[in-house]
Amino acid sequence: MLDIQKIRYVCLCITAEGTSLDLTDALLALSWQESMEELAMKAQVTFVNVLTADGQLLHSLVRPGGKICIFADYGEGIQEVFRGTIWNWDYTSEKEKTLKITAYDDLIYLQKSKDNRYFPAGQQTKNIVESIAGAWQIPLQYQWRSITHGKLLYKNKTVGEMIFDALNEAQSVLGEHYVLLNKGGTFYILPWGNNQKIYTLSSHEFVLSTQNQISLDHLTTKVLITGKGAAEGRPPILATVEGEMKYGTLQQIVPYTRGSAMSDLRKKAETILKEQGRPSETITITAPDIPLLRKGEQLDISAGNLLGSFYVTGIVHQAGPKKMTVTLQRKAG
DSSP: OOOGGGOEEEEEEEOTTSOEEEOGGGEEEEEEEEETTOSSOEEEEEEEOOBOTTSOBGGGTSOTTSEEEEEEESSSOOEEEEEEEEEEEEEEOSSSOEEEEEEEOTTHHHHHOEEEEEEOTTOBHHHHHHHHHHHTTOOEEEOSOOOBOOOEEEEEEEHHHHHHHHHHHHHHHHOOOEEEEEETTEEEEEETTOOSSOEEEETTTTOOEEEEEEESTTOOOEEEEEOOOOTTSOOOEEEEEEOOGGGOOOEEEEEOOTTOOHHHHHHHHHHHHHHHSSOEEEEEEEEEOOTTOOTTOEEEEEETTEEEEEEEEEEEEETTTTEEEEEEEEOOO
C-alpha cells in the first residue's frame, strides 16, 4: 500500500546555458498533467523569486527555452516524472514577487509544427507513424496494432494532427484504444492497460472522493454506411447498423472513402456503437498522489459507486497537497 508520508518531490531547472538549479525549496505550487486529447504533458510551477548562491534572482535565470525537471520518490527511489521546455513565463514583482512558469514535454513541438505529407493507399499504421516520426527525428517505440490505410493526404496540418488521424482511423477499425506517451525522450505508442503494476484504490484506504456524471449528449443508436454518390446526388445507403434503439434514433454516418473495404466500414460503424452506444459516463476521483501514474494505465477501484477496473484518460498531479485528480473510463467486460 502507498504511504503518502513517504512522497517527496524535487524540481530542477536547467538553464539555456546548461546550469542546474534546484528550485525545490523555493516552490509555492507544483503540478503536472496529461490527457488523451493532448499530445504533450504540461507542468505548472510557481516559486518565490529568491536569490541564488551567486546573488542572482531566479527570474533572471529561469527563462523560456530552459528545462524543468520534476522527480518524485514515494519509497521506491527517486524517479523522473516530467522533463520539458519552459514555454510560458509570468513574473509578478508588486507584492508576492513570484514567478509562474508553464512547461511542456518535447511532444509540444509536434503540436505546434505544421507540415505536408502524402501516403499512398496500402500503407500500415505503424509505417505511417514511423515515417512521420523519422522525418522529425523522434525516437519511437510503436507497440500497438495496425491496419491498412487508404490514401492519406495532409496539407498544412500539425504533425500531431497527422499522427492522431492515422491512429484514430486504426482505432475505429480495430475497436481498441491506444495511448501516446513521452518516456525519457522516447515517443511510445501503447495499448491501454499496458502497466505491469496495477494499483488498487479503495475508499477506506486511499480514495478521497468520487464523482459520476451520465449524459445522452454523445449517444449514437444507429449508423448508416453510405457509398459514393453522384456529384450532386444523395449518396446511397449501403448498410445500416443499429445499436440500443430504446433511447430513440441518434444517427451517425460512416461515408465511403477511396480504397476502403466494406468490412472495414462496418467495423468502423460497430466501433462507433461500441464507444457511443450507451449513455456517456464521466468519472473523476481524487486521491493521494501516485507520481508515476500515466494516462492509459489501468486502476482497480472500490470506492463510492465505483467497483472494478478502469483506464486513466486524464490526470493532474499536485505536489503541494500530495494528491491527484484522475478521470477514468470503465474497462469493458
